[in-house]
Amino acid sequence: MERAIDTQLEDLKKMILLMGGHVEKSLSKVTAAILSRDVSLFDEVHAIEKRINEDHIRVDNVCMNILAKQGPVANDLRLIISVLKINNDLERMGDQTVNISYSGKDYLGRKPIQAQLSDVQRMSEIAGHMVKGSLDCFVRGDVEEAKQILLMDDELDSLKNKVLQDAMIHMKSNPDDVEAGLDLILIARNLERLGDHATNIAEDVIFAFTGKDVRHGGKFG
Amino acid sequence: MERAIDTQLEDLKKMILLMGGHVEKSLSKVTAAILSRDVSLFDEVHAIEKRINEDHIRVDNVCMNILAKQGPVANDLRLIISVLKINNDLERMGDQTVNISYSGKDYLGRKPIQAQLSDVQRMSEIAGHMVKGSLDCFVRGDVEEAKQILLMDDELDSLKNKVLQDAMIHMKSNPDDVEAGLDLILIARNLERLGDHATNIAEDVIFAFTGKDVRHGGKFG
Secondary structure, three states, X not given: OOOHHHHHHHHHHHHHHHHHHHHHHHHHHXXXXXXXXXXXXXXXXXXXXXHHHHHHHHHHHHHHHHHHHHOOOHHHHHHHHHHHHHXXXXXXXXHHHHHHHHHHXXXXXXXXXXXXXXXXXXXXXXXHHHHHHHHHHHHHOOHXXXXXXXXXXXXXXXXXXXXXXXXXXXXXXXXXXXXXXXXXXXXXXXXXXXXXXXXXXXXXXXXXXXXXXXXXXXXXX | OOOHHHHHHHHHHHHHHHHHHHHHHHHHHHHHHHHOOOOHHHHHHHHHHHHHHHHHHHHHHHHHHHHHHHOOOHHHHHHHHHHHHHHHHHHHHHHHHHHHHHHHHHHHOOOXXXXXXXXXHHXXXXXXXXXXXXXXXXXXXXXXXXXXXXXXXXHHHHHHHHHHHHHHHHHHHOHHHHHHHHHHHHHHHHXXXXXXXXXXXXXXXXXXXXXXXXXXXXXXX
């Protein structure tokens, strides 16, 4: 027999997937804005972030309602606590795309520099895969794929370090480009942070479906 | 008659206060390390962050236990959900003090620059007040003070912008100091983010004690 809570949990999962879709869209728009020098796309990023914020409040309220009315325990409770956390991470990811839009707008307003935008593009692609992948694992309860996400985060970190090093070398030889170089560094750092939130989600998936806490160096295996 | 859950909620509040104390200590140590050029203090920051991470997992588990065994509703439920969120914010604050320690260590390893460290010191003081203040409001349920925290965040943001502008001007005239300038910018940004987490806590307090959601521009008044 299907329990009322099962339907509610399925609806919650759908809301989280929808919200994740908004994050992916916002990330791809903000990256396209920078790469194609199309500032009009930044406004779309802000519009999407508003929707993500609305989603955030709605998901929180639904979780509160289920907790108050159903008093879930065991797996159901773990799932709802994970949704509350994932919800926060998705909302912060939306913030990161907005942060990127600010640095991106600054960057496009300056004298173009010979920069490794291809690294920024690659970072955005990886971060996008991580967002999608982490939510796929969440919905399917795929713990093996969650572990893959944790590995992708390492690649993102290396690329961030590369952007940072390259930008600093450029800034030292071209002091006039200090602002533009800093914009790129901040964009790369925000992309890295966006990936960190996807990593948090992967860790929450592992917790929700195994009860194992892999945060803070907790072992998984 | 006192309910069992009342004692548990009081214990939770004490755990959160203790954790907040660790964050304050970590922040003041990392700032002292930079200002007094004492790298040995960075190790203490890392040791404190380990404790914060342990606190984080413990608080989460206590919340889960109360949710599973007591099935709290209304105010009690709102309080526990707030604790889960505050717990996350405190853990992220610990991360920020560690991030500051990395940039601080880099900074101290370079040729000293004539920099506005007084602004960084002021930022750290404000962020510290915000951490302490936000937890005081949480424990006392003082919504008025929570509103003060939101205002202090504006001062922190202005100072961050000042550090950023001053550092960029310095870097343009002294390209050899690009790395040191960037270290300062990253320290200022991490202090600002630490303050953002205190702001989140203040918003959670307002939510826990009034049921009003002031996140994402929700009105309070």
